[in-house]
Amino acid sequence: MENLTAVRHYLHQNPEISQQEYNTQKYILSLLEPLKPDRLEKVANTGIIACFYGTAPGKNILLRADTDALPIQETNTDLSYNSKTPGVSHKCGHDGHTTIMYGVAGHYAKQRPQAGNVYLLFQPAEENGWGARNVADDFFFKSLDVDMVFALHNLPGFKKHKIVCKTGSFTSSVVSLATYFKGYTAHAAEPWNGKNPAAAMSSFMLQTLQLNMEKKPEYITITPVYMEMGEKAYGVSAGEGSVHLTIRADNNQRLNDTIAKAKTIATNLAEQEGLQVTFEMIEPFESNQNHPDAVAIIHEAAGENQFEYENLNEGFRFGEDFGVFTNLFPGAMFGVGSGENCKPLHHPEYDYPDEITETGIKMFIEIQRKVQ
Numbered sequence: 001m002e003n004l005t006a007v008r009h010y011l012h013q014n015p016e017i018s019q020q021e022y023n024t025q026k027y028i029l030s031l032l033e034p035l036k037p038d039r040l041e042k043v044a045n046t047g048i049i050a051c052f053y054g055t056a057p058g059k060n061i062l063l064r065a066d067t068d069a070l071p072i073q074e075t076n077t078d079l080s081y082n083s084k085t086p087g088v089s090h091k092c093g094h095d096g097h098t099t100i101m102y103g104v105a106g107h108y109a110k111q112r113p114q115a116g117n118v119y120l121l122f123q124p125a126e127e128n129g130w131g132a133r134n135v136a137d138d139f140f141f142k143s144l145d146v147d148m149v150f151a152l153h154n155l156p157g158f159k160k161h162k163i164v165c166k167t168g169s170f171t172s173s174v175v176s177l178a179t180y181f182k183g184y185t186a187h188a189a190e191p192w193n194g195k196n197p198a199a200a201m202s203s204f205m206l207q208t209l210q211l212n213m214e215k216k217p218e219y220i221t222i223t224p225v226y227m228e229m230g231e232k233a234y235g236v237s238a239g240e241g242s243v244h245l246t247i248r249a250d251n252n253q254r255l256n257d258t259i260a261k262a263k264t265i266a267t268n269l270a271e272q273e274g275l276q277v278t279f280e281m282i283e284p285f286e287s288n289q290n291h292p293d294a295v296a297i298i299h300e301a302a303g304e305n306q307f308e309y310e311n312l313n314e315g316f317r318f319g320e321d322f323g324v325f326t327n328l329f330p331g332a333m334f335g336v337g338s339g340e341n342c343k344p345l346h347h348p349e350y351d352y353p354d355e356i357t358e359t360g361i362k363m364f365i366e367i368q369r370k371v372q
Helices: 002-013 022-035 094-110 131-136 139-143 198-209 252-273 292-304 354-371
Strands: 039-043 047-052 061-066 118-123 148-155 163-165 171-182 213-215 218-229 240-249 276-285 309-311 316-319 331-337
Touching: 002 022, 002 094, 002 354, 022 039, 022 047, 022 094, 039 139, 047 094, 047 131, 061 094, 061 354, 094 118, 094 148, 094 354, 118 131, 131 139, 148 292, 148 354, 163 292, 171 198, 171 252, 198 218, 198 240, 198 252, 218 252, 240 252, 252 276, 292 309, 292 331, 292 354, 331 354
Parallel strands: 061 118, 061 148, 148 331, 163 309, 171 316
Antiparallel strands: 039 047, 047 118, 163 331, 171 240, 171 276, 213 218, 218 240
16 A cells, blocks of 8 residues: 555646646556556557456456546645646546556456456546547457446545445536627627627526426536627627536436527527527536446445445436446446545545545455456
């Protein structure tokens, strides 16, 4: 654990944001190469897959850790391993998740799986939703014969070491929808000679917010995050603007239906006002749909390790791009409690608790045994 903690602290000191994890990749490779996995490949530009082949045929599983940090300035400056990069820090615990997976690699380096292959994915770019998609499109990843997939996330607010999971939607399906309204400018004294998008934008905001729905465990949550219109030119009636909404739902179909409704609202308003309208989908996350067989395996693994287990009634509202994999293969994401008093994820004073690293390692190793 002393070595693993040192690895985590190094990662914490040297964070890199999504799709920029070049030095992180080099460091992880320097750790993995001495372990002599059966195959070690770079994927999705800044990711890595380490393969450990079983001594006998069996089910092949993919275990995933995320490696990227966030564009957040760290404010808890009392740490001996504070981030050395201004404005960037590990405020979601991916430094811890990566360390857990390195620990799993160390286990299989000493003792290959008894049956089935284990593929350890060190995945970049989870925070912007593109990492899992890029891995899924990678040629080497497509060549793997994967039977089941598993991942974990540390969870502030839950007792340390507690394992939490549920069947079905574990995390939200999320996307940011940017809607661009375009007309043309006019003199502010004669706005009728132009096409100002203000009325359409205001109506669009009000009408889309009415799509919010809370029928637990079903939900649609629409959050306005940004608006812009025109310029600070007080003699000019604005000619274009945009509305940016983050839309999340408990499953992919409900999210897609809501996006379609929002686009219809915008299109109708644009037609009424004589405007052009275009859309952009930003940072998409598919909902993690936990398979019941995978959840049962996680529950059994927690029991074998004598970890407290909680079955959740509702999933989490945050997005997590591991949903790409649970929509391709049977599998599940589970949580490991990081303490009731741990700062929330993405808080500038959050810090992953090193005590739960061994918990994550033991869970993954036992999960692999239970899959066979």
